[in-house]
Amino acid sequence: MKHLLSILDIGSGCEAESIIKKAIALKKNPLSKRSALSGKTVGIIMEKPSTRTTVSFAVAAHQLGALPLILSADGMQRKRGETIEDTARTLSRYLDAVAFRTFSHGDLETFARYSSMSVINALTDTEHPCQALGDLMTIAERKKTFAQVRKTKIVFVGDGNNVLISWLYLAALTGLNFVHAAPKGYSAPPDVRRKTAAIAAKTGARISYTDSPLAAAKDAGVIYTDVWTSMGDEAEAVARKKAFAPYQVNSRLIKSAARDVVVMHCLPARRGQEITGEVIDGKHSIVFDQAENRLHIQKTVLLEVLATQK
Known part of the structure; x- marks a missing residue:
């Protein structure tokens, strides 16, 4: 390579x-x-x-x-x-x-x-391939084996951005159970979804999409989020803030997940928007382990x- x-x-x-x-x-x-x-x-x-x-x-x-x-x-x-x-x-x-x-x-x-x-x-x-690789490393460290990683439901709650695209490809390649929750119109581009589906068909990965964050979070072992407005999309910030408001990673969403769920964010975080301070600083957060990796x-x-x- x-x-x-x-x-x-x-x-x-x-x-x-x-x-x-x-x-x-x-x-x-x-x-x-x-x-x-x-x-x-x-x-x-x-x-x-x-x-x-x-x-x-x-x-x-x-x-x-x-x-x-x-x-x-x-x-x-x-x-x-x-x-x-x-x-x-x-x-x-x-x-x-x-x-x-x-x-x-x-x-x-x-x-x-x-x-x-x-x-x-x-x-x-x-x-953002290095981000996705570092993220999966962080999960693999905790799960000890990739067999355990593949048993874990990983949920990305938020925009269909560059991090999400790298995660979709990586999840498909490595045979993961991966769910993306986003409002209608903010999912990954169709060509990315097609490529992901083609890879997943060969590896056995389970890739799914939903507009319900609560349904996505049910029994999740990992909940991941990112900023609602990426660099270059600032003109859409107001519309995005309105569309993504129900997708905040907060204590209510965490309660829907598995008891040992971990929370991830690639940083920088907009505390009070895509994630609350209570969650990012709480016992489920592995955000700074993720940053180190x-x-x-x-x-x-x-x-x-x-x-x-x-």
């Missing part, structure tokens, strides 16, 4: 499980790979705001022995009109890998096509993509 642009770049559920198992092992023994990328340089380009992704990629590269180089989008010539193709060709002469956060997934794909270095999707409008999964992703380089 030279690039990780989409969850679909991971060839199989077994490969996805392998990445997650390696990340769990690396978390337990972080010094085992402390010089694995010695002499390498990893660029981190953020064209959208970022806290966790920037810091976790920089620390991941450093802890593997590489030099992390954070590149401000405002300080790059792309802002003044340099093409993405020329940017990719040039940076490939200096860097071994780039974690790239941008708006258009098409731009990311073009950047990778013209790169000789490895390219990792650090979020686009279409997908971005570091460990991204260390593993860096090792995987850079292993393809001679």
Whole structure:
């Protein structure tokens, strides 16, 4: 795997499980790979705001022995009109890998096509693969085995956004029981649902959709939520707040779930909107374990993509 642009770049559920198992092992023994990328340089380009992704990629590269180089989008010539193709060709002469956060997934794909270095999707409008991998790692840590993960009902309550799309692909690949609850008109795009269904038909994954959050939450082992308005959708914020109000993850929703349910949020959270402070700070929340695991999964992703380089 030279690039990780989409969850679909991971060839199989077994490969996805392998990445997650390696990340769990690396978390337990972080010094085992402390010089694995010695002499390498990893660029981190953020064209959208970022806290966790920037810091976790920089620390991941450093802890593997590489030099992390954070590149401000405002300080790059792309802002003044340099093409993405020329940017990719040039940076490939200096860097071994780039974690790239941008708006258009098409731009990311073009950047990778013209790169000789490895390219990792650090979020686009279409997908956020490192987030989904880190999330599944967090669940797998608690469940101990993937057999137990597959027995767990995982419910995503909220917008059909980039995180949800990566989760749908990952759930389908790994044979999970995954439910998306959202208002009508806010589910995943039809082409994503078709791809997901085709993969699920081969792996035995159970993927379903509903507009009832309470029905979705019944007996759930995991309840996941995200912001109602993603970066770039701010003009729709008022309409979205109204549409998603019944989908708040609060104590009432948690009572419908399994007794040992865990609550996840990829952060940043809008407390009082998609999730209450009581829940995100409560006994069911594993939100900050989830945030930590971005570091460990991204260390593993860096090792995987850079292993393809001679």
